Amino acid sequence: MRRIQLGATGPEVTALGLGCMGMSEFYGEADATEVQATLDTALESGCNFWDTADVYGPHTNEVLLGNYLKNRRHHVCLATKFGIVRNDDGMVGLNGRPDYVKQACESSLRRLQTDYIDLYYQHRVDPAVPVEETVGAMSDLVGEGKVRYIGLSEAKPEQLRAAHAVHPLSALQSEYSLWSRDIEGDILSTCRDLGIGLVAYSPLGRGFLAGKLTSPDDLADDDWRRANPRFTAEAMEANAALVAAISSVAESLGITNSQIALAWVLAQGQDIAVIPGTKRRRYLEQNCAVDEITLSQEHLTALDDLAADMPVVGARYG
Numbered sequence: 001m002r003r004i005q006l007g008a009t010g011p012e013v014t015a016l017g018l019g020c021m022g023m024s025e026f027y028g029e030a031d032a033t034e035v036q037a038t039l040d041t042a043l044e045s046g047c048n049f050w051d052t053a054d055v056y057g058p059h060t061n062e063v064l065l066g067n068y069l070k071n072r073r074h075h076v077c078l079a080t081k082f083g084i085v086r087n088d089d090g091m092v093g094l095n096g097r098p099d100y101v102k103q104a105c106e107s108s109l110r111r112l113q114t115d116y117i118d119l120y121y122q123h124r125v126d127p128a129v130p131v132e133e134t135v136g137a138m139s140d141l142v143g144e145g146k147v148r149y150i151g152l153s154e155a156k157p158e159q160l161r162a163a164h165a166v167h168p169l170s171a172l173q174s175e176y177s178l179w180s181r182d183i184e185g186d187i188l189s190t191c192r193d194l195g196i197g198l199v200a201y202s203p204l205g206r207g208f209l210a211g212k213l214t215s216p217d218d219l220a221d222d223d224w225r226r227a228n229p230r231f232t233a234e235a236m237e238a239n240a241a242l243v244a245a246i247s248s249v250a251e252s253l254g255i256t257n258s259q260i261a262l263a264w265v266l267a268q269g270q271d272i273a274v275i276p277g278t279k280r281r282r283y284l285e286q287n288c289a290v291d292e293i294t295l296s297q298e299h300l301t302a303l304d305d306l307a308a309d310m311p312v313v314g315a316r317y318g
Contacts, residue, residue, distance in 0.1 A: 001046045001291045004273060008195030010149050010170025011118055013077045015266055016290055017049030018042050019201060019277030024061035027207075028220030030279045039068050041281045043075055045288045051173075051201070051275045053081035053123055054108050058088070066113035079119035079199075080108050081153060081173075083126060083134075096126030098137035105141050120147040121173055125155055131163045139167035151199070157190040169196045176200035176272075178209060178261055178303060179230075179242060179312045192271065203265045203274040204258055208236070211243050211257040230314035238313040245306040249299060258283070262290045264303050 001014045021027075023035045042050070052061045062080060069076060082104035085095045095104075101122075109115065120138060125131050131152075141147040151171035152163055163169055172191050174183050180202065191198055204210055206225055213219070215233055216226055225231040230239065243257065250260040258276070265274050278284050295303075 001048075001288065004197070004270060006119070006149070006151075006197035006199070006271075006273065007168070007170035009168055010197055011077050013049035013273055014047050015273050016047060016262070016288060017051060017199070017273055017275040018047050018284070019275040020050055020052045020061055020065060021056045022277045023279045024057045024064060026056075026224045027277075027279075028223045034281065035064070035279050036068070038279055038281050038284050041284050043072065045284070047284070047288060048075060049077045049079070049273060049275065051079045051199070053084075053121075054104060054111075055081070055084040055086050055091075055123065058086045059107075059111060062108055062111035066111050070113045073114055077118045078112065078114070079121065079151075079173075080112065080117055081121040081123035082108065083121075083123040094124055094126040094128075096122060096129035096131070096134035098133055101134060101137035102141065105146055109146060116145060117147045119149045119151060119171060121151045121153045121171070122155075123153050125152065125159050131155075131159050132166050135163040135166040135169075142167065151196075155187075157186045160187075160190050160194060160196065164194050164196065169194070171197045171199045171273075173199040173201055173275075175202045175316060176265055176268075177203045177205045178246065178264055178307050179205045179239065180316055181307070182316075192269075198269070198272045200265050200272060200274045202277075204261050204276050206230075208239065209243060209246060209257055209261045211247055214240065227318055228314070229318055230312065230316070232314065235314035239310075242307065242310045242312065245310065246303070249302060249306075253293075253299070255293060256286055258286055259290050259293055260295070260303070262287060263293045263295050264300065266290065267295050267300055 003012050004015045005012050023030050085092050138150045149170040153173040250257050
């Protein structure tokens with residue numbers, strides 16, 4: 001599979017990665033046997049860039065990957081995140097204090113059953129702690145050999161610059177897709193000015209752009225998207241026009257909606273990796289086939305024009 005280097009000095013990864021969050025929660029129940037088979041398929045396909053976080057579960061997603069990778073660790077560039085503090089009742093806040101950074105890293109290493117993390121992100125910048133202090137602690141972890149590369153998630157340009165001055169950032173992980181283009185402009189240009197790679201999460205619009213979801217009734221009762229502003233009945237009905245437009249382009253090329261959505265994100269730069277999440281083999285195989293798809297400038301322009309003409313209804317988060 002095609003590989004890219006994340007940032008000026010970051011790791012080499014497959015441009016098509018694997019988001020593992022949904023294997024543990026948020027998107028309905030997962031079948032353990034199918035999850036295992038999906039991870040097997042990812043390895044067999046050469047998809048080597050896997051993404052998790054301590055907050056997924058909480059903690060159970062790291063445990064899942066730790067159990068799976070304990071005899072396969074060298075095959076995968078493993079990314080995890082810290083900074084969103086959560087208990088079993090829900091999210092309770094952010095923590096970027098240096099002592100917490102080191103505590104969180106030790107806990108992730110234990111759950112992942114490894115002695116190093118390839119790419120360690122601050123999941124969200126803590127407004128109560130200067131980002132320079134947080135990144136200083138992350139830099140210490142690099143010096144200790146517990147972390148190889150560091151990054152931020154959903155950070156602003158000024159935060160990226162302040163953090164990068166303390167220790168080079170390899171990646172910014174932010175939402176980016178045909179229906180989430182907030183980072184275009186200052187954020188993406190700052191990354192490129194500083195030599196920071198972009199890791200695009202939710203490149204399929206949390207599954208909506210795949211064209212299989214038409215109403216909240218298509219979601220499991222415990223699917224968190226039911227509380228997301230873009231997945232109300234009204235928003236889904238309004239946003240269906242964008243999906244229909246994507247479908248028309250996909251059909252003309254003989255590929256799926258998911259493949260054209262992923263190919264569009266990857267076409268936005270050689271410094272971009274995508275981490276679509278899935279817990280099923282068939283979707284992973286479809287995603288991996290994107291490696292062989294190149295959209296023409298005509299198709300890219302058509303997709304840009306379609307997205308511009310159809311403003312998305314609903315905020316990204318509640």
